[in-house]
Amino acid sequence: KAGVTQTPRYLIKTRGQQVTLSCSPISGHRSVSWYQQTPGQGLQFLFEYFSETQRNKGNFPGRFSGRQFSNSRSEMNVSTLELGDSALYLCASTPQGKDEKLFFGSGTQLSVL
């Protein structure tokens, strides 16, 4: 069974641009969640989707948004990029999304210049 796949692996953008990250969960997993990982803050929860609905959201500004498609694939968008958005963005999937083991992808490393 293929694992969680995130694309692209690396991204370099400039301030003010927008970016879209993609996540394909493990086959059969309907819950996808996103985390931002930085050296100073560790992992911070962005949001969680299940069956195309956002069920939970972390404390991030509205510039961070996401969506999930009918095949459970998810995208995350960040608009008007700031230097502080430089981070590793991790996607995780689970079958139902409740108290279960998270299966993580390798992440997308975003650098904002």
Place this chain on the structure above:
Amino acid sequence: GNSVTQMEGPVTLSEEAFLTINCTYTATGYPSLFWYVQYPGEGLQLLLKATKADDKGSNKGFEATYRKETTSFHLEKGSVQVSDSAVYFCALSDGGYQKVTFGTGTKLQVIP
């Protein structure tokens, strides 16, 4: 809100040394507790979990016991190997929809 506090790293140990990484948490109710490990260039992977008080999670020689009275979930291993070098994250889930709260991570370096 929920929070997880881990000991600061990095932790440097010689091969075959005993490992303890401290983790304490703050949460309402009865959360599930986890340890995840991240190897260089990879995402996190679950190392072990415990879902109720006094449960002991174990995997690959690592152990952690859910201590409700001290709100702790310390990670231990009797004899570390070079291949255990990684970043270790303590985490909790309060039963909400996958809003897992992570500690800041503890980097472990094991030297031969």
